[in-house]
Amino acid sequence: MKIKSLLISTTVATSLLLGACGNMDDDKDMKKSDDNKMESKMDKKDNMKDSKSNKMMKEGMFKGENKQMVEGKAMIKDNKLMLTDFKSSKGPDLHVYLTKNGDVKNGMKIDKVMYDKKEQTFDLKDVDMKDYDSVTIYCDKAHVVFGNAMLK
Structure with a gap:
């Protein structure tokens, strides 16, 4: 009878001890979950800053250079470069x-x-866009800047 009592007591004590360990792991999982939520919120804020910086509007008017004519407006808005009322010397x-x-050498070629x-x-x-402050029309073949629009 004493052996049965001892076995039951040991089983109950072991169960309580293991149950308490499991609860500690749950607390750790809850903390990890909270930390991940905080990181996720911070990532969203960073992404919003990036998208805001890319969505900001900048524009400028073209001026011809090197005896070339370039006219019109360059506008950057919603991740697009738009040229309006544009015309230039033929190249x-x-x-x-x-x-x-x-500086075309360190610039980014967009398209023809x-x-x-x-x-x-x-x-x-x-x-x-924070790396750039102007839109440049450049003749790749002749290596001549036709005109620039400083963005503001």
């Missing part, structure tokens, strides 16, 4: 670049630009 290989102070098409739109997905 054999004109491209639009995003640049810092008109049509010298005589008034309205043109280019996708700027995955472009960090």
Whole structure:
């Protein structure tokens, strides 16, 4: 009879001890879950900042350079570069670049630009606009800047 009591007591004590250990793991899981929620909220805030910086609107008017004519407006809005009322001197290989102070060598080539098409739109997905302050029309073949629009 004493052995049965001892076995039952031991079983109950072991069950309580293991049950308490399981509860401690639940507390750790709850804390991890709370930490993950906090990190997720912080990531969302960072993503919102990034999307806001990419969605900010900047615009500028083109000015011709190097005896070339470039006119019109460049506007960046909603991850798109839009050229309006655009026209430029004819060139054999004109491209639009995003640049810092008109520096084409360190700029980002966007696409071919049509010298005589008034309205043109280019996708700027995955472009960090804080690295650039101007839109440059550049002839790749002649290595000549036709004009710039400083963005504000």
